[in-house]
Amino acid sequence: MTWQNIIMQGDCLDAIKKLKPEFRNKIKIIYIDPPFFSGTDYCLKKKTSDSSHVSAEVKDIQTYSDKWDGGLEEYLEFMRSRLEAMISLLSKEGSLWVHLDFHVAHYIKVILDEILGYENFVNQIIWRRTNSPKAQSKGFGTQHDIILLYAKDISAFSTKTVYRKYDEKSLRPYSYEDERGRFRLIEIEAQGIQRTEGRRTFEWRGRTAPYLYRRETLDKWWEEGIIYESRNKRYSKKQYLEDMPGIPVSDLWLDIPPIQGSSKEYTGFITQKPEKLLERIIDCASGGQDIVADFFAGSGTTSVVAQRMGRRWITCDWSEVSIELIQSRLKGLEESVKDPIKSRFVRVSSTKE
Numbered sequence: 001m002t003w004q005n006i007i008m009q010g011d012c013l014d015a016i017k018k019l020k021p022e023f024r025n026k027i028k029i030i031y032i033d034p035p036f037f038s039g040t041d042y043c044l045k046k047k048t049s050d051s052s053h054v055s056a057e058v059k060d061i062q063t064y065s066d067k068w069d070g071g072l073e074e075y076l077e078f079m080r081s082r083l084e085a086m087i088s089l090l091s092k093e094g095s096l097w098v099h100l101d102f103h104v105a106h107y108i109k110v111i112l113d114e115i116l117g118y119e120n121f122v123n124q125i126i127w128r129r130t131n132s133p134k135a136q137s138k139g140f141g142t143q144h145d146i147i148l149l150y151a152k153d154i155s156a157f158s159t160k161t162v163y164r165k166y167d168e169k170s171l172r173p174y175s176y177e178d179e180r181g182r183f184r185l186i187e188i189e190a191q192g193i194q195r196t197e198g199r200r201t202f203e204w205r206g207r208t209a210p211y212l213y214r215r216e217t218l219d220k221w222w223e224e225g226i227i228y229e230s231r232n233k234r235y236s237k238k239q240y241l242e243d244m245p246g247i248p249v250s251d252l253w254l255d256i257p258p259i260q261g262s263s264k265e266y267t268g269f270i271t272q273k274p275e276k277l278l279e280r281i282i283d284c285a286s287g288g289q290d291i292v293a294d295f296f297a298g299s300g301t302t303s304v305v306a307q308r309m310g311r312r313w314i315t316c317d318w319s320e321v322s323i324e325l326i327q328s329r330l331k332g333l334e335e336s337v338k339d340p341i342k343s344r345f346v347r348v349s350s351t352k353e
């Protein structure tokens with residue numbers, strides 16, 4: 001049977017139970033952005049009059065509540081059961097990305113260490129989610145979210161190196177230019193502690209030095225025109241900007257801006273995450289038609305990005321407002337790319353074990 005993506009409405013614990021027989025050990029990425037234990041009620045800001053008009057009326061529609069009568073204990077129990085369930089769906093090479101913030105990230109880290117194993121913890125990613133933190137009377141304004149990344153099995157897990165665009169500071173060393181373009185200089189002579197006793201010094205093109213490379217390699221680079229000769233006959237290797245894919249991304253994600261109200265992808269869903277964030281995650285930890293799942297879908301960012309990137313996807317949320325929003329975002333995508341999206345809708349209700 002041809003694949004159909006899945007939109008599920010209901011508690012994700014029930015959704016996962018329903019998926020288990022078919023999808024056990026099959027999912028490559030699970031990204032979740034669950035309630036953060038923030039003590040807040042969230043809404044969707046929906047334009048009710050002509051949406052193209054600047055002064056269109058905006059109505060707040062309640063989406064989900066992140067208030068817990070039973071306090072932290074109730075919240076952690078809620079998360080533990082759902083995390084345990086979803087992990088069974090991950091493939092051996094799969095990964096789990098749990099998006100949180102300062103409220104509970106450290107408690108969830110301990111729970112995940114228990115259920116997935118400390119050795120499978122890969123990263124704590126810091127995403128700068130706002131450029132203007134609120135001033136606080138005590139302590140410091142919060143500017144970042146935390147994404148905990150775990151592998152199902154660290155020995156089978158891999159990621160693609162992700163690069164970000166050069167910024168002004170990192171472009172500074174590329175201050176040289178020739179007919180091939182901008183370049184920077186790379187040392188080819190041993191420096192400082194590289195000047196070990198055993199290092200051979202030899203003469204090459206009139207300069208005797210402790211070279212880091214063999215004579216044949218230096219000759220080859222000379223032929224290729226990628227050796228730079230300074231006025232005092234010191235040699236370096238040219239590294240051209242156009243040959244560099246960018247700066248490798250670390251666990252500090254400062255280059256993905258939050259969604260602005262004026263941005264094209266903004267839906268009015270208050271906790272909506274930027275598509276660029278999901279693009280990075282899906283790109284580095286999956287490929288081809290791998291399955292990507294999100295069990296706290298909200299406005300459906302994960303499914304929209306997964307669809308655009310050609311992945312198969314499963315998405316779930318228990319709120320009617322979210323499901324309608326996800327369906328309308330997917331419809332918008334379908335219309336813009338003029339390619340029908342194959343998906344089925346499944347409503348799940350609570351089942352006893």
Ligand SMILES: C[S@@+](CC[C@H](N)C(=O)[O-])C[C@H]1O[C@@H](n2cnc3c(N)ncnc32)[C@H](O)[C@@H]1O
Nearest residue numbers: 011012033064271272273296298299301317318
């Ligand atoms: C922070 S939002 C997700 C936002 C999303 N990442 C986006 O980009 O729009 C969390 C979502 O989890 C949903 N949710 C909370 N508890 C749930 C549960 N037990 N099962 C399914 N969805 C749930 C809420 O309705 C809410 O839409």
